[in-house]
Amino acid sequence: MQWIACGEYQIPPGLDWISPRERARVDRLTFTKRRTEYLLRRYAGKRGVAATLGLDVDPQRLSRIELLNRPSGAPYVVVDGREGDLDVSLTDRAGSAVCLTGPGGALASGTVGADLEIVEKRSEYFVNDYFTLPEQAYIHAQRDAAGQDGWDASANLLWSAKEAGLKVLRVGLKADTRILTVHVSHEVRADGWAPMEIEVIDGSTFTGWWRRDGIFLLTIAYRYGGPPPDLLPGGADLATSQAVHSWLANPTLR
Numbered sequence: 001m002q003w004i005a006c007g008e009y010q011i012p013p014g015l016d017w018i019s020p021r022e023r024a025r026v027d028r029l030t031f032t033k034r035r036t037e038y039l040l041r042r043y044a045g046k047r048g049v050a051a052t053l054g055l056d057v058d059p060q061r062l063s064r065i066e067l068l069n070r071p072s073g074a075p076y077v078v079v080d081g082r083e084g085d086l087d088v089s090l091t092d093r094a095g096s097a098v099c100l101t102g103p104g105g106a107l108a109s110g111t112v113g114a115d116l117e118i119v120e121k122r123s124e125y126f127v128n129d130y131f132t133l134p135e136q137a138y139i140h141a142q143r144d145a146a147g148q149d150g151w152d153a154s155a156n157l158l159w160s161a162k163e164a165g166l167k168v169l170r171v172g173l174k175a176d177t178r179i180l181t182v183h184v185s186h187e188v189r190a191d192g193w194a195p196m197e198i199e200v201i202d203g204s205t206f207t208g209w210w211r212r213d214g215i216f217l218l219t220i221a222y223r224y225g226g227p228p229p230d231l232l233p234g235g236a237d238l239a240t241s242q243a244v245h246s247w248l249a250n251p252t253l254r
């Protein structure tokens with residue numbers, strides 16, 4: 001498994017680096033925020049796939065790598081018109097995006113999920129509505145130990161982990177977020193990753209990893225477990241990245 005983060009500032013000018021099929025989706029996005037996020041996820045995805053497969057990262061050559069979507073919304077990779085033999089998950093938040101690449105072969109679909117969040121204010125209603133009782137107890141304990149910061153960091157961390165888990169299941173937020181219960185460890189490794197486990201309501205579990213880089217929380221979930229992903233070259237450093245909301249200057253395109 002491998003990962004890369006990219007910042008909005010890295011997106012190449014123009015649209016030559018996306019494919020006609022990706023362009024068709026861009027053309028349907030009339031809100032600047034949605035369009036910018038879609039392009040940012042495409043750029044991170046292409047850089048992640050190119051680095052994983054050893055392909056050219058020149059913007060002129062990136063349109064051969066496509067990040068398309070199943071009817072569920074789940075992404076898949078096409079290279080030179082053929083479906084790529086690797087799994088992928090995409091996520092973005094506040095001007096940064098992450099691409100996680102996973103295994104190929106029989107494991108090439110529905111094995112990895114990634115979600116990026118920032119530490120931001122979360123209400124009691126949010127915690128009561130979207131989390132299971134053990135998760136609520138964890139968030140309350142974090143507030144008891146570290147005040148409002150502990151509350152916000154833990155609520156956003158568990159939220160991110162749920163989204164990563166729901167992406168592995170290929171359902172996203174169509175599902176009730178309480179079908180998963182997330183358990184996180186705070187034993188952070190030298191490479192910044194700490195382990196977590198996601199318990200599904202049907203009794204199955206899958207493992208994952210989380211990290212805090214500056215204002216960002218990144219979680220990744222694997223259906224089959226394994227070590228944390230390796231960092232691919234050529235990306236941005238989340239630890240020093242700031243929240244960017246460039247769309248505010250021009251919210252709509254038409």
Ligand SMILES: CC(C)(COP(=O)(O)OP(=O)(O)OC[C@H]1O[C@@H](n2cnc3c(N)ncnc32)[C@H](O)[C@@H]1OP(=O)(O)O)[C@@H](O)C(=O)NCCC(=O)NCCS
Nearest residue numbers: 038041071072073074075090091092167170171172173174
């Ligand atoms: C998955 C989901 C929870 C992510 O929302 P989010 O946290 O706001 O956004 P993120 O940036 O973290 O993730 C977005 C990416 O999740 C991926 N994704 C979307 N649906 C997914 C699914 N069912 N399974 C796995 N991944 C999914 C996509 O790659 C998407 O980026 P893309 O559209 O540019 O390819 C949300 O998009 C969702 O619930 N989708 C399912 C329902 C839906 O609206 N489907 C649309 C059908 S086209």
